[in-house]
Amino acid sequence: MLTPERQQLILESVKNHHTVKIKDLVNQTGSSESTIRRDLDQLEQKGLLQRVHGGASLLQTASEELSMGEKSIKNAQEKESIALHAASLIKDGDCVFLDAGSTTYAMIPHLRDKEIIVVTNGLNHLDLLSEHHIKTYVLGGLVKHRTQAVIGTGAMQTLQQYRFDKCFIGANGIHATDGYTTPDPEEAAIKQAVIHHSRQRYILADHTKFEQVSFTKFAELHEADIITDDFELELNPYKEKTTVKVVTT
Amino acid sequence: MLTPERQQLILESVKNHHTVKIKDLVNQTGSSESTIRRDLDQLEQKGLLQRVHGGASLLQTASEELSMGEKSIKNAQEKESIALHAASLIKDGDCVFLDAGSTTYAMIPHLRDKEIIVVTNGLNHLDLLSEHHIKTYVLGGLVKHRTQAVIGTGAMQTLQQYRFDKCFIGANGIHATDGYTTPDPEEAAIKQAVIHHSRQRYILADHTKFEQVSFTKFAELHEADIITDDFELELNPYKEKTTVKVVTT
DNA sequence: TCATTTGCAATCAAAAACTATCAAAAACTT
DNA sequence: AAGTTTTTGATAGTTTTTGATTGCAAATGA
DSSP states (O other): OOHHHHHHHHHHHHHHHSEEEHHHHHHHHOOOHHHHHHHHHHHHHTTSSEEETTEEEOOOOHHHIIIIIHHHHHTHHHHHHHHHHHHHTOOTTOEEEEOSSHHHHHHGGGGTTOOOEEEESBHHHHHHHHHTTOEEEEOOEEEETTTTEEESHHHHHHHHTOOEEEEEEEOSEEETTTEEEESOHHHHHHHHHHHHTEEEEEEEOOGGGBTOOOSEEEEOGGGSEEEEEOOSSOOHHHHTTSOEEEEOO | OOHHHHHHHHHHHHHHHSEEEHHHHHHHHOOOHHHHHHHHHHHHHTTSSEEETTEEEOOOOHHHHHHOTTTTOOSOHHHHHHHHHHHHTOOTTOEEEEOSSHHHHHHGGGGTTOOOEEEESBHHHHHHHHHTTOEEEEOOEEEETTTTEEESHHHHHHHHTOOEEEEEEEOSEEETTTEEEESOHHHHHHHHHHHHTEEEEEEEOOGGGBTOOOSEEEEOGGGSEEEEEOOSSOOHHHHTTSOEEEEOO
């Protein structure tokens, strides 16, 4: 792999995902850690990215940093733990659905070399899935620009053709009586349909999502297991109705 | 193998793959390493590519590296002209299909602010379409890793739902009697289906594609108009059978 | 806080690629 | 056909790139 090619790949990765880990780049490129470090140094020298401990990030203007950058980095650790556990549930031969969203995205590096089929509506996921040589199907339909997810009736129809062993779904709200909710009705419809086509269903959510109710309900609590991170909240009301797996960060 | 022929091949290779290794060129041409080195030096001298350790890459301006949304717009001046003309054919209200591939990709910046609907099977296209706020539908189906295109029966089924005012298709080979051809049968099937669902059909191809025949035929010459760039080749055999629009670079 | 883990910088040896040079082969001239 | 020029391929020595290692610094977790 030639230097410009490698560095281009790094830049793409940073651009798409805001941050990138050296380890992931080592996996994706097959180069050594040293080489990646050197590349990152050069790219930082050129002012094309920002070197950080363990990887690199987009350089952000002060204003951007305040608004959105902070938030996406904040829960990274919890998301990583949740993703790691979720990925461990997937066995060779499984056919799984990965919802769009950052937590499911974090699962992908842990799927490397598994003999599985992944179906997703998350367009951001596709690059990383490709890089990890995972057989991937994408739903067709309207591209929702803000979240880079596929939605709409087209996606629903594509979905009719598939049945999943396991699905991994994100939720914006989890509530003891109101179930699982998400802001966009179109996305909710997809999540609902996926759940109905899966043998085992998992909701991935960090602790900020509990006790929250968003606009559109897509399933009852008992229709899926919850994977979340460790925190102080009383989980018993949820545990009465479904399985809750708590991972420690 | 003659020098101009060899150098042309090198340029094509760089254009198509963004970077190229000397070893690969040695294999492809059967020439020695020394010869390839000399060619690369000459081509760099002429400003046609960028020499790098182990091979060569496209020359990129710093601004391109930064924006990079438009990465795969190789230096291809021809492609740019072709794309520009093709884009000018699209009117507000049109519903168009954009094939995967770099020439159709180059059309996207010229579609900004048009009131249109785009359907595509090119995953690389989606980012740029988003950036330009174009309403976009993507075909569903198997993700072909190498070309980042969607293929397979899933894509074919998604396609059944759509009818297009215009479609813009790439071809690897154009031949007076063998029609339009492309290497991958799966991709050919998509192209064929798209053509049958479009009122107006355009094939985008730079001059290197003429007199070429690739593995899978997806349409007869007369089934689509050709948009290509200016060159010395005798076009009459083609003009007898279909409309050929030649744009000057 | 201290211990442990993880990432980092510096260094070094091996591998790969580069440069320069030269002789053989091919093409061109006369 | 003989001589000249150009192109080509091979070689030897140098440079660049790469990956591994080691000791140090930073982050993490108890």
